[in-house]
Amino acid sequence: MLVVGGGPAGIAAAIAAARSGARTRLVERYGYLGGNLTAGLVGPCMTSFSLDGSEQLIRGVFDELVRRMAELGQARHPSEIPAGSAYSGFIEFGHDKVTPFEPEAVKLVAERMCQEAGVELLLHSFVADVCTEGGAVTGVVCASKSGLRLYPARVVVDCSADADVAVAAGAESVTGRESDGLTQPMTLFFRVRGVDDERVEEYVRGHPDDFRPFASIVAAATAEGRFPAPRRGVGMYKTLRRGVWRINTTRILGRDGTDVADLTAAELAGRDQVDRLVRFFRAELPGFAECELLDTAATIGVRETRRIVGEHVLSLADLQRGTHFDDVVALCGYPVDIHDPTGAGGGVDDSWGTANAYEIPYRSLVPVRIDQLLVAGRCLSATHEALAAIRVMPPAFATGEAAGTAAALAARLGVTPREVPVGELQRALLAGGVYLGRTTGPASSPQPAP
Template sequence: MKHSKLQRMDADIVVCGGGPAGINAALAAGRSGAKTILIERYGFLGGMSTIALVYPWMTFHTTEGKQVIGGIAQEIVDRLQAAGASPGHVRDTVGFVNTITPYDPEYYKILMFDMLREAGVTVLLHSFMDEVHTVDDVIESIEVTTKSGRFNIYAKQFVDTTGDADLAFLSGAPCLQGREGDKQTQPMTMKFRMRGVDLDEVKQYMIDHPDEFYKKTPFDELEELPLSGVLGYYKHWKEADLPINRDQVLFFTGPGPDEVLVNTTRVQGLDGTNVQDLTEAEVLGRKQVKMVSDFMRDCLPGFQNASLSSVGTQIGIRETRRIDGQYALQVQDVLQGKPFPDCIARSGYPIDIHDPTGKGVEAAWVEGDGAYDIPYRCLLPQKINNLLVAGRCISTTHETLATTRLTPSCMATGQAAGAAAGLSVKHSIAPSEVNIEELQAVLRSQGAMLDRDDSLEEGV
């Protein structure tokens, strides 16, 4: 059927991208009273958390176990927990961070629709945003392609939570990609689940062979702690000599009692914004899934009766484009826990760079109280006056993106962007003109933890 006429829709705020950042942005915007539309190209919400099986959420706490992310993100965890769809924050038995947050992705998909409808947000699924109309550095409207034709959606404010800075890029806002020099990005990973895993046997093998696992694993507590994640099997991986540029096996338990989520495949050297590269990444990722799952079943203690149960709808993407914004968060800002007067979110996740070309992972932890500030200016692009950005594509360096890209951090910046867009509509001003103290007050009233003395709750 041919649709020749553009159909018009109007809103106060349009959020592009239905991942955790976009969901939280839309919730904050909708709760402000603004007429809000959330656009998502898949048939369900959740972004990388559901599409690519990114699981669990890491992390709401510092290395010492102090919670630094709250607000809508914590509200979602509370509602998942109340429904029996998450145990809440649990100790990370990998030992990389203090806590991780397992969740049931299928229930998360349902809950998000409920919460968005409660907030009065209109959700458009199966809608692909592919054109942006700007006038004098202001986005006037965006075009989306759907099964029922093309829509031209007009709004006062726009929020880019696409992960790839698609809206910002198409609007003409300056963007960057990858590391300085060669523009190489962190590798992509096709995640998958296996069932039939004997987790008691896995844990006992860890206790009996600690030298084969990550040095930060809390071995002294493993007898009492529920197994939540495993990093290691170094000897088995080396002996298998698979054609995958990685040096260990990583998996997390759940959501089923005999189930694990495997984060071990690695696709390097391809551009997640190039359709041919992305196609090749999908092909290579699925071939690697078969290799790794066969290896785990045949070689790893506890996996002899395991089988492949699900694979991501698409490959997981750590890094593509990001905006070149009004301020780029620097490595030293993170490592030194630098305070910012325009702080709109905090995070305790370390810098965690999966090598774009090598085997390893480079990590560095936050000093001081273990958390760093994310300033509001990182959400503001240059040039475009009615656009906010949240999630993976905020303004950072390549190295710093390796911490801000994690889901709880994206949830926090999403809430901030949505709240700022709401204030922009309320006062008929540009996001850059929002009073930062008013924005911070709104965020605090919603449970966001912006102050160092907020970070008091001990982890588990």
């Protein structure tokens, strides 16, 4: 089988498939794994716990990767990170038990885990087209320095985040808000070094009325037309390195992450905002006077593009009710997090009323009509609002692990992914250390926190 995209979903899909005994190839366009974990400089990983922080819901490959990075001193286990901490961007709601990590460690540890599982890695390869036969995907075409090559596969798992394979295969997809098709804005992440960590903490804790860190300073500068990005505060996350912070504050509105001209324009606009933000930080933010740019992400961060139409479209109501699905394959507690597609507002807020823990069904990974294809990560089947909750990295790992396990099972049983017996799939997931709630299977009792 073949996994397209080596981000959180693809890493987990490939490892799970290979561990399940399938000959597995993982195709990634960059020279390293990680997707937004590495190329996007995105972090920390948002919560893998229930909304109240009491129970770890996302375990399996995600937890293994985190623990191995922690052993190298390159990550902290989420159980150690409380809401409102500097690692959580000083945000309380929805930001309990996040995972700070170093991007370089993801590259190394994910590669090792893939190799140990027997995954065949194919880096520097962009999937440009697919082959289909009678409504089923039979392989992908990669463009690389070696030219155009066809890679046949019995089952393909699309973890491209943009549903590249599914759309090329003719699968039904939708984009953005149901009302007008607009998507969440893009952000070019960057890191600064030379920050006075203690001074920042002292200032932010001393201004509890600020909606987000430095919100009143940003508001005043915005009113005078001096703040370089449409934002209401500074999205900033302390890292494991002294004086180094990740900055999630640029904002590029109205661009399409599947249009190369828009992606180009967004990169240029993002870099310009970074330059102006760093100058602003040095001049006006307490604790940032000596800071300098460490790096910008290798790619603009795209929050939302296409998502497939699957056998089940996960909805906001499912997240609010905590709907129990017989084919549950992942649990999640992260709330709805919509950055305003048209302005400065948005982000996590508690008005959506999502459940403390909610479920993702297998059917949301199965596209209607097209066979021999599964989809995981940011492009699975969900509404705009539901996707805004499950788009973060731990759920992407979880759905990837489910898809990879299912693909291997389909290949072994000689059935299509649509026909995979869900009981058998759930047993395989539980055996791999996945948590499916207290009611699904005997092996699903909660693990003690480390």
